[in-house]
Amino acid sequence: MKNVTRRTVLSLSAAGAAAAFLSACGGPSTSGGGSSAAPTAASLEGVKPASEIQFWSNHPGQSSEIEKSIIAxxxxxxxxxxxxxxxxGKNYEEVYQKFNTAxxxxxxxxxxxxxxxxWFKYFLNKQIIPLDDLFASQKFDVEDFRTALLEDYNYKGKHYGVPYSRSTPVFYYNKDHFKAAGLPDRAPKTWQELAEWAPKLKAASTKAQQVFxxxxxxxxxxxxxQNVIWGYGGGFSKDGDFALTKSPETKEAVSFLQKAIHGDKWAAIGSGEPADLFTSGATSTVVASTGSLKGILSAATFNVGVGFLPGGPKETDKIVPTGGAGVAINAKASPERQLAAAMxxxxxxxxxxxAAFSKATGYLPTRTSADMKDAIQATPQLKIAIDQLEKTRPQDDARVFLPGGDLELAKALQGMLTADSDPQPNLDALSTKLEGIYNKELKPRLG
Known part of the structure; x- marks a missing residue:
């Protein structure tokens, strides 16, 4: 079986007892018995742009002001x-729900x-158009986009989005707490190192309720x-195989987190936005989006440290998931509105x-030519997020491509981490659930 990339989605072997994907270079097959062809961009020959369009956003990273400035x-x-x-909406999922309804x-x-x-749910619903013809007609400098970020929206050789508020998680730590605990002024290199540091942080007079x-x-x-699980060699899927979700490596990662919460008691599941708990001083460390950088630095009353995500016992390099969002164009928009939207x-x-959006929010600069000197001078921590791009890897297909996959993973993880019991039965059930979602909800729509 060939490797299946992030953009090579899910075609189960008819004989596969496990959820093994067949190779489908460039994306899954949509021929024969599948759904009708995806929407295409309207012909813009002789078209004049509409006089008004709508931009639907959740203002990621508290970006409403910079969005208004760019619009002006x-x-x-x-x-x-x-x-x-x-x-x-207040988050990406709410935007999707509102758009889907409207x-x-x-x-x-x-x-x-x-x-x-x-984005792939918009695609499956035939609600967004491929942008490549618009790239050409509007003379987009697509080669200037950071390749890995642009290619996240590539399906069967066509791009259905443009990178906008792109991010990775980074490790934030309270420098004052670390100093009080006698720890080095840096992020831990591994999660095991943080576990070793935890007793010192708990013993220090920081008034924090938990370490992480x-x-x-x-x-x-x-x-x-995903960062913690990847560090242990586990995952939610690999090369299309959902069995990795119930693997010993994934169980070991979940058990590590359970022990941190219930055994050694240096971690706790957050109630509310983790970044808010961190800036309030209630927790000494947190993993949050680079898009939260400016908000965290602004809200914190202490010295904030920013570092690479920790690795694990088996993997310390490619352990950083990309994330955030792009922007796409409504397939039902008139040619005039599609043209204005592309412009x-x-x-x-x-x-x-x-560069301006990155400076205002902490999100990653999506253009290689973006001049970040002023932004980095104003916010030196931003360089950490940019440098960490070298450690990124594509997200597991189970989260990105399965309809409802992210929600199922989120609920299962919270359930397992809330309980102080063997996670294996729940991991087995989750693996079966993901395979079922593919068979019942995705495979029929792909043909």
Missing amino acids: AFEKANPGIKVKLITA YASGNAGDVVVASDAT TVPDAESYNAWTL FIKFLTNAENA
Whole structure:
């Protein structure tokens, strides 16, 4: 069986007792008995851009002000086009739900934020268009995008999104707490090292309630905890095999977290936004998005340290998941609105605005030519996030491509970490659940 990439989705072997994917270079087959062809971009020959479009966003990383600023600059450069910024939800999933509901009636936005875990759902629902023809007609400098970030939206050789608010998780630590505990001023190199440091942090007079906050199901735990699981050599899927979810390596990672919570008691599942618990001083360390960087630095009343994600006993290199969101175009938008949307996306994601957005939020600069000198000078911690791109790896297919896969993973992880019991039965059930989702919900839609 050939390796199946992040963009090579899910075609089960008819004889496979396990959920082994067949190779389908460039993406899954949609021929023969499958759903009808995906939408295509409208012909824009002779088309004039619409006078107004809507941009549906959740303002990732508290970005509403910089979004408004970029929109104002776009409208100044294009006086015949107005962009109405719509708050479509507090997170990526809420944006997806609102867009999905409004799409049927034709009232969804023209440009929509599409996250790592929602863009493929938009695609499956035939709600977004491939952008490559628009890249050509609008002369997008696509080669200037960071390749790994742009290719996250590549399906069967076509791109269905453009990188926008892209991120990785990073490790945040309270420098004052570390100093009080006599620890070095750096992030731990491995999770085992943090476990070794934990007694000193607990003994220090920091008033923190715990050393580390484990994200709950509503805080994208399936995203960030991939780091811990990968460090142990486990995962949610590998080369299309869901059996990795119930592997000894995955169990070992979950058991490590259980011991930290219930045995050694230096970690706890967060109730609420982990970054808020960290900035309040309730926890000494946290893993959160680079998109939270500016908000954390602004809210904290102590010295904040930022470092690479810790590794594990088996893997310390490629253990960082990419995440965040891109922007996509509504398939039901008229040709005039698609053209205006393409013009806006080109402006929104150009090198100058990519740098401005990164400086304002802490999200990664999506353009290689983005001038980050001023941003890094203003926020030196941002360089850590950029440098950590060398340690990234594609997310497990089970989270990104399975309809509802992220939710199932999140609920299962929270359930296992809340309980102080053998996680194996739950991991077995989760693996079976993921395979069932593929067979019942995804495979029929792919043909």
